[in-house]
Amino acid sequence: MFSRMKEDIRCIFEQDPAARSTFEVVLTYSGLHAIWSHRIAHALFKRNMHFAARVLSQMNRFFTGIEIHPGAQIGRRLFIDHGMGIVIGETCEIGNDVTLYQGVTLGGTGKEKGKRHPTLSDNVLVATGAKVLGxxxxxxxxxxGAGSVVLKDVPSDSTVVGIPGKVVISNGVRVKDRLNHTLQDPVSDMCKAMDARIVQLELQLKELTKATPNSDEKDEKR
Known part of the structure; x- marks a missing residue:
């Protein structure tokens, strides 16, 4: 237990240049407190002491602003930086050396049963405000990337940005043809439809203007 705690502290010094002393890290880093509290809650959860685990989880949320369901499986050296607002669901699986920033949600997409939360492999980084769902x-x-909403699997060694999240870098190379997602972007589709409609209306107005004689021509005919 103490070796894991030392490993967690060492991870913070490696990841955060603002960390100055072990005393400061132990007393003031809410991400570290959340991880340590979760280990106890997870141990209770595995022993079917679900109520006690949830109570501890809620206390952890109250004091740190980080909500980790006691059923979530978290690997070694998880680094939570400025963790306020982070939510980690019950069936989440987080690998080793993962980094999460403020406002990240690892959640579900509905009321499905069983495995309904994401799996983060080793060395994954999820930036501020990103939502990884399902x-x-x-x-x-x-x-x-920050603010992204990811709803589909992401290959290894990739960078994902946008809503919905799309791969823009894979194996260090910028992707020209991004992943094809079944989920459409309704805002983009509506804008394209409106542009096409405006062009069509402008053409119709131009044809009507040509077909309708102006007032000067009507006066000459009279």
Missing amino acids: NIIIGTNSKV
């Missing part, structure tokens, strides 16, 4: 897998060494 039973999907984020591959090893991948990054999720």
Whole structure:
């Protein structure tokens, strides 16, 4: 237990240049407190002490602003930086050396049963405000950009940005043809439809203007 705690503290020093002393890290880093509290809650959860685990989880949320369901499986050296607002669902699986920033949600997409939360492989980074939803897998060494909403599996060594999330970098190379998602972008589709409609109306107005004589021509005929 103490070796794991030392490992967690060492991870913070490696990841956060603002960390100055062990005393400061132990007393003031809410992400570290959340991880330590979750380990106890998870141990209770595995022993079917679900009520006690949830109570501890809610206390953890109250004091740190980080909500981790006691059923979530978290690997070694998870680094939570400025963790306020982070939510980690019950069936989440987080690998080793993962980094989560403020406002990240690892959640579900509805009322489905069983595995309904994402799996984050080793060395994944999820930036501020990103939402990773559903039973999907984020591959090893991948990054999720700030504010992104990811609903599909992400290959290893990739960078995902946007709503819905799309792969823009894969294996260090910028992707020209991004992943084809079944989920459409309704805002983009509506804008394209409106542009096409405006062009059509302008053409119709031009034809009507040509077909209708102006007032000067009517006066000459009279």
